[in-house]
Amino acid sequence: MNFYERLMQLDRRWIYLGVAIAVTIPVLAPFKVPVYITPEAKAVYEFVENTKPGEIIFLAIDYDPNAMAELHPMARTIMRQSFSRGIRLIISALSQNGPGMAEQLISQISKEYNKKNGMDYVYLGYKPYPGITILAMGQNFRIPFPTDYYGTPLDSLPMMDGVRNYDDVKGIISIVAGNIAEYWINYANGRYKAKVFFGVTGVMTADYYPFLQSGQLLGLLGGLKGASEYERLAKQEGVATEGMSIQTVAHLVVIAFIVVGNIGFFMSKKKKR
Amino acid sequence: MVTDLNTAIWNTLAAFLTFCIFSFLYKDNPFYKIAEHIVVGVSAGYFAVILYWNGLVPKLWNPVVKQGKWYYLIPGLLGLIMWTRFSKKYAWISRFSISFYMGIATGVAVPLYMQNFVIRQLSSTMLPVHFKNSVGFFNLLIIVGVLCALIYFFFSKEHKGAMGSAARVGIWTLMVGFGAGFGLTVMGRVSLLIDRVIFLKNYFTSIFGHIL
CATH class of the missing domain: 1.10.287 (Helix Hairpins)
Known part of the structure; x- marks a missing residue:
């Protein structure tokens, strides 16, 4: 041989x-490596940056702990950027093993910025069948979520006063792993014409570029690289930036x-x- | 201090389970099996509890028992008869639920899927071609790539001559797509490893940092 x-x-x-x-x-x-900022990552950043204080963004944390490595840095940075700018968030977690993980992240970051549940953010939690949930939220958030994650009726939360559906939020950012992404495109954008932005795992990234080109998606963060781009744009360098040298x-x-x-x-x- | 001790215990368990999973890279072993079964068991148990409190209780129990909406028993019954799948004799009963679900799912999904995943994608391929700048050239590349990839999947005519050349361009286009997908998959998998390595570094630093 x-x-x-x-x-x-x-x-x-x-x-x-x-x-x-x-x-x-x-x-x-x-050691540090340079990170090239892509236009699709910049689009997500600029959307949050151009949202005025007091306006609402819908942040969907649609992943399980098995995708935390790639997606948690994105969710964390977007949440910090939003809270630091006084933007209010409606947050959902439509992946079945994700609601506890999302709650942990929300309570950690809301404490950092002294944000109050019901005033500065609302955490809706999880409901089964993401497609039907997304479709129903287009009519009224109260249909799938009569109460928030903690059991408080949405009507009794000051932040939800006058907030009915996607028309009342500036846009949707879904940090997503798996086919829930398709439901956001199909129902939230396709049916209700909501502005949709994605943060997806590396494996999914190539599949969603056609939707970016067709205008169905307005911004895209792909995997740990996308997360590192976002961290750099938001000047909050963390795990994703640290990971880039190792990735290289x-x-x-x-x-x-x-x-x-x-x-x-x-x-x-x-x-x- | 109690919280710190708790965190240390949980992190030690997490580090141990990480090594158990990585041990599979050498060969299959009981430690890997234990970790694997814990993941499956915890995920299934967590999902069952989440489903109970977010589905069954607010969508069936509360409306029927607390609000007296008895008609909620109809979808409840449809859900219940799905369990007849486990009986050879009564499995046919579950077809009522399946047909109901299929009817709704098809009605809701098909028109929107056609609109958003076929028509919108087709229309976004109809791009202006020009040579004033690189955009026009890349538009041409997209159009040619899509048409040739579609020709590759056209099996009613033998792939010879012009048809064969177009199919060859089509397969190259597909290969470029697969290559991008593979590269991003490698990035995704390496990211998972990076996360675990950073976790282990932080864990060992927190435990032994004061000694080192």
């Missing part, structure tokens, strides 16, 4: 070890493995001939 054949039969655990080392080194010896090294290692694997493949094929 020659060198190239041995390369082709390399135990995949060496690759895991290589990636693990590559990821660990920048964690122990951090990990990607270089993955590219190196792909190149080496291809060399091994073509050279062993040549030898056989």
